[in-house]
Amino acid sequence: RDLHKEYRRQRQMCIRDSYYLTNVILIIVISFPIYWTLVSSIKPPNELITSTPTFFPINPTLENYDKIWNLEPTSSRGTVGSAFKNSAVVSIGTVILSAIISTLAAYALTVLRTPFRYFIFLLMIMPILIPGISLLIPTYILIRKLGLMNSYLGLILMHSTGMLTLGIFLMRNAFMSIPKSLREVALLEGSSELRIMFSVMLPLAIPGLLTLMVFALYGSWNDFILAFLFINSTDMEMLNIFLMKIALGGSQFDTFWGLLNAGAIISFLPIILFYIFLQQYFVRGVTGSAVKE
DSSP states (O other): OHHHHHHHHHHHHHHHHHHHHHHHHHHHHHHHHHHHHHHHHEEEEHHHHHSSSSSSSSSSOHHHHHHHHHHHOOOOOOOOHHHHHHHOOOOOHHHHHHHHHHHHHHHHTTHHHHHHHHHHHHHHHHHSSSGGGHHHHHHHHHHHHHTTTHHHHHHHHHHHHHHHHHHHHHHHHHTTTTTTHHHHHHHHTTTOHHHHIIIIIIHHTHHHHHEEEEEEHHHHHHHHHHHHHHHOGGGGOHHHHHHHHHTTTTOOOOOOOHHHHHHHHHHHHHHHHHHHTTTHHHHHHHHOOOOOO
């Protein structure tokens, strides 16, 4: 019996150690590209382009950040400041519009007794089965006819539309996890439906709402295809398009690795900070179940 207990204890320790070792390996594999990009962004050119690359900068410098931030605009590209501002405007607009529409639609399909609400929900979920790339040509024709080329509004509408399926799904699950008795008590007290939604239901659905905001920010901030197709002005170009032109050297077919890595750090830093700040809500929103009372 003692040998059996010792065997079980050793087996549990082996499983636990294997679990920790696997997590450490995954963390290293996932974090290494970010680390390499960061290290490359603070290396001088003679250390960056070499036959024997080093994992640590010998003479670290912020020269690449200074160069990319002070680049003068040309006929083929703008500045990193204007590109950052353009991406921020589109991303913030997408987050706000996606949150508003998804919340209202999910509330109507979950809490209110909307006729055919299950059928409507299925129709809203169906577009997730359609490849987005197949809609580029009709979307381009529609945006051009509406006069929304080279505009913030055009990109915000396209990104928000693409987020509706996932957004409604997340917010519907969030509302379904809230006990119905809370709304019934508020109705007995004479509260209006709008007040119940904002004062009772929405505060309890914050994890789902913040998860939606993370996905909306991630999708709009990292977008390349839509920004490349629908923005032709250097004053309106997004950050990813700016980095592409930096990578190609503008009109010269030469890759500026130092500037590109510095721009990449500037690009994904807001996403990382936003995710770290909302991490606990993001995990709760993704793993939250739609358990009804």
